[in-house]
Amino acid sequence: MMKWxxxxxxxxxxxxxxxxxxxxRITDLSFMQGYIRMATDGANMGWHERNGGNLTxxxxxxxxxxxAPYMTFDKPWEDIGVAVPNLGGAFFLATGSxxxxxxxxxxPQDNLCIAQLNEAGTQYRxxxxxxxxxxxxxxxxSHLMNHSVKxxxxxxxxxxxxxxxxxxxxxxxxxxxxxDIVWTRALWSAMTECAVVFPGGVGVLPWMVxxxxxxxxATSELMKQYDVAIWAxxxxxxxxxxxxxxxxxxxxxEKAADIYLRILSAGGAKQTMTTENFVAIAALFGLxxxxxxxxx
Ligand code: 13P
Ligand code: ZN
Numbered sequence: 001m002m003k004w005x006x007x008x009x010x011x012x013x014x015x016x017x018x019x020x021x022x023x024x025r026i027t028d029l030s031f032m033q034g035y036i037r038m039a040t041d042g043a044n045m046g047w048h049e050r051n052g053g054n055l056t057x058x059x060x061x062x063x064x065x066x067x068a069p070y071m072t073f074d075k076p077w078e079d080i081g082v083a084v085p086n087l088g089g090a091f092f093l094a095t096g097s098x099x100x101x102x103x104x105x106x107x108p109q110d111n112l113c114i115a116q117l118n119e120a121g122t123q124y125r126x127x128x129x130x131x132x133x134x135x136x137x138x139x140x141x142s143h144l145m146n147h148s149v150k151x152x153x154x155x156x157x158x159x160x161x162x163x164x165x166x167x168x169x170x171x172x173x174x175x176x177x178x179x180d181i182v183w184t185r186a187l188w189s190a191m192t193e194c195a196v197v198f199p200g201g202v203g204v205l206p207w208m209v210x211x212x213x214x215x216x217x218a219t220s221e222l223m224k225q226y227d228v229a230i231w232a233x234x235x236x237x238x239x240x241x242x243x244x245x246x247x248x249x250x251x252x253x254e255k256a257a258d259i260y261l262r263i264l265s266a267g268g269a270k271q272t273m274t275t276e277n278f279v280a281i282a283a284l285f286g287l288x289x290x291x292x293x294x295x296x
Contacts, residue, residue: 026070026128027108031063034243035093035112036105041247042164043102047254052165053235054095054137057243058147059114060159064091067114071127077118081213082141084121084148091116091127094143096134115140121148138211139163142237145220146229150239153224158239160246165235168258173232175264178204183230184293189273190256190263192281197252199287202228210234225290228253 026032035057042048042055059067092115095101099111113129115136121144124136137143143161150158176182184201188194203222208215208231219237222229227249229237236253240246263269275294282289 026067029063029066031057031059031093032108036108038162038243038247039095039101039104042162042250043100043104045164045251045254047164047166047235047250048101049165051098051100053101054139054143054163055101056095056137056140056143056147056161057093058087058151058159059091059093067091067128071114071116073116073125073127075125075127077123077125078135079123080117080121080141080144082145082216084117084144086121086151087117087144087148088119088121089117092124092136092144092147094136094140096130097136097138097140098134117144137163139216141211141213141216142219145216146223146237146239149220149223154241157241158227160240160243162238162240162246162250163235164238164250164254166250166254166257168254168261169230169236170233172257172261173204173230173234175261178206178230178232180204180226181292181295186260187253187256188278188293189269190259191252192273192277194252194256195278195281195289196285196287197249198226198228199282199285199289200226201290201293202226202230202253204230205232207232207234 027036035055039055042053047053094113094115096111096113104111109129109131113126113136115124116127117124126136146161176186180201180203183204187202203226205218205222208218219229223239227239231237236250238246238250238253240249275296278289278294
């Protein structure tokens with residue numbers, strides 16, 4: 001099992017690093033630890049072959065302040081390729097392009113970066129990390145457009161965008177019609193709690209060239225109504241408030257896709273969950289499920 005803890009152990013509650021007379025490192029900050037743990041967990045799930053997948057986190061003002069002593073502001077501004085004015089000035093912790101998520105825990109400073117956006121939200125500059133060179137993930141435009149949409153629709157609650165090469169989801173995109181309703185019903189019906197974990201359903205995109213502005217715009221359109229976007233023959237994007245909930249969402253979608261594949265492999269369902277079942281779940285958990293997913 002890979003060890004994910006980086007740096008020294010945390011001091012007990014109430015004892016600051018200064019009181020212990022020790023230098024703290026940026027990787028000791030809790031948002032860094034949360035990111036590193038999630039990257040390692042995703043790699044251990046088999047979702048990040050080679051450099052597949054990427055993760056971005058929008059820092060809080062307090063986190064950016066705590067990380068500021070480790071930042072430098074001498075790198076050039078680079079064009080993002082899309083505009084996210086509502087995120088102007090924000091700081092993002094991001095995977096480096098071509099970096100392997102399994103290596104993040106070994107050398108966060110080489111595989112990750114913190115990027116600051118300019119006030120217009122059209123450019124970024126690396127202010128920490130990628131010490132051996134590089135640039136943020138090629139999916140940075142998609143991540144930032146998703147962050148931008150989610151910032152508005154959740155009132156700033158969502159901070160995490162996660163892209164993974166989830167094998168069951170990818171396999172299922174070869175078999176199931178690429179349609180939001182078909183996919184949402186299939187995944188909800190695979191496992192009872194799915195409708196509770198993603199009551200909004202999932203959106204599905206046809207195959208598109210990855211890494212550019214077009215797929216970024218199409219994905220962010222889906223993110224206006226969903227927390228999950230499926231990319232045909234490629235993988236999954238998930239959005240959430242915390243590392244835990246976003247990882248859990250990805251896990252739940254991938255597990256449901258895997259169960260659905262097993263059902264198909266076993267000759268198809270002889271019986272399955274019904275619209276009435278979903279309505280009953282919604283009542284129990286106080287959820288409003290979109291009407292379009294409740295048609296038989
Ligand atoms: P990056 O290495 O640029 O993050 O690309 C990986 C990927 O999954 C592209 O979709
Ligand atoms: Zn990818």
